[in-house]
Amino acid sequence: AGSRVHMSQHRMRVRGGARALMSETPLPPPPMPAPPPAPVPVKLPPVSEGANAAGLKTITLTHANGDSATLYTFGGCVTSYTHAGVETLKVRPDAKMDGSKPISGGIPHCFPQFGPGAIQQHGFARNLEWEVRSTDAGAEPSVCLRLADSPKTRDMWPYPFEAIYTVTLASDRLKTSLEVKNTGAEPFTFTAALHSYFDISAVANLKIEGNFKGSQYIDKTAKPPAELTAASDTITISKETDSVYKGVSGELKLVDSGKGTQLAIECKQGWRDTVIWNPYGDQGMGYDSFVCAEAALAAFPFTLQPNVVWTGLMDLVSTKL
Ligand SMILES: O=P(O)(O)OC[C@H]1O[C@@H](O)[C@H](O)[C@@H](O)[C@@H]1O
Numbered sequence: 001a002g003s004r005v006h007m008s009q010h011r012m013r014v015r016g017g018a019r020a021l022m023s024e025t026p027l028p029p030p031p032m033p034a035p036p037p038a039p040v041p042v043k044l045p046p047v048s049e050g051a052n053a054a055g056l057k058t059i060t061l062t063h064a065n066g067d068s069a070t071l072y073t074f075g076g077c078v079t080s081y082t083h084a085g086v087e088t089l090k091v092r093p094d095a096k097m098d099g100s101k102p103i104s105g106g107i108p109h110c111f112p113q114f115g116p117g118a119i120q121q122h123g124f125a126r127n128l129e130w131e132v133r134s135t136d137a138g139a140e141p142s143v144c145l146r147l148a149d150s151p152k153t154r155d156m157w158p159y160p161f162e163a164i165y166t167v168t169l170a171s172d173r174l175k176t177s178l179e180v181k182n183t184g185a186e187p188f189t190f191t192a193a194l195h196s197y198f199d200i201s202a203v204a205n206l207k208i209e210g211n212f213k214g215s216q217y218i219d220k221t222a223k224p225p226a227e228l229t230a231a232s233d234t235i236t237i238s239k240e241t242d243s244v245y246k247g248v249s250g251e252l253k254l255v256d257s258g259k260g261t262q263l264a265i266e267c268k269q270g271w272r273d274t275v276i277w278n279p280y281g282d283q284g285m286g287y288d289s290f291v292c293a294e295a296a297l298a299a300f301p302f303t304l305q306p307n308v309v310w311t312g313l314m315d316l317v318s319t320k321l
Pocket of ligand 1: 195
């Protein structure tokens with residue numbers, strides 16, 4: 001009992017002390033936690049390898065000026081090109097990024113067939129793994145990929161070939177070069193495209209300018225497809241659009257008043273036609289966030305003789321309006 005008395009006296013003394021403190025000046029507030037340190041920008045080397053969540057291999061090129069480009073070896077598909085902090089390419093919101101389907105976005109390859117036909121839609125190059133042949137970590141970082149025939153491709157298309165795709169990040173542009181070589185003993189014919197998806201603020205803000213007026217084009221949305229003559233050098237999108245402009249190449253401009261940018265698509269060699277595609281109204285595909293303006297060899301098949309190389313060059317140049 002003696003010890004219980006001692007304990008309660010002790011508690012009373014403590015409580016009484018606390019009351020005395022509360023009646024004096026309030027305690028200063030506890031110090032604010034220190035703000036988290038500002039993130040240190042990660043400066044990537046000119047060429048860096050990585051992988052996405054599903055394990056698909058990526059290569060990122062980083063220019064000293066801060067521009068960057070990322071490419072997947074699956075399909076040899078460039079999925080991002082940023083210039084001056086502005087993204088130029090779009091990956092569709094419904095794209096599968098696990099190798100189960102071609103990547104619906106960026107710059108997929110259509111080869112050796114554009115569109116539907118004897119083999120799978122848009123050919124097999126967009127859903128095969130391309131081999132990294134070399135990289136260059138110089139002032140203009142680049143990566144060079146290779147796709148060649150294999151038992152799998154010969155099952156679908158019986159021709160030996162080698163495709164070399166080089167992507168170079170220059171200070172003011174992304175350069176692409178596709179070389180297709182007939183490594184067999186017989187000629188073959190092929191069609192192809194760089195099925196580029198370009199990031200836009202909204203279709204209503206977009207004008208596509210090029211050498212269209214007077215050209216023949218196939219309107220693939222008509223049933224059956226209709227052959228028409230382009231009335232203007234400017235194309236706007238206000239309905240589902242799927243048009244192959246025959247013999248229209250050179251320079252195309254995507255003028256986006258919402259983004260305040262102009263993207264020039266400069267085809268310098270090889271590509272002969274232009275395809276404009278937008279699945280207007282399809283929310284699932286995110287139709288209002290991209291337009292496909294494709295450098296193509298699509299209107300007529302191209303015949304490639306043994307040991308001959310076909311080269312297609314396309315540059316992307318983004319500038320502020
Ligand atoms: O859905 P995919 O196979 O990637 O193709 C997308 C579109 O690609 C375009 O190039 C075609 O002209 C369209 O008809 C097609 O729908």
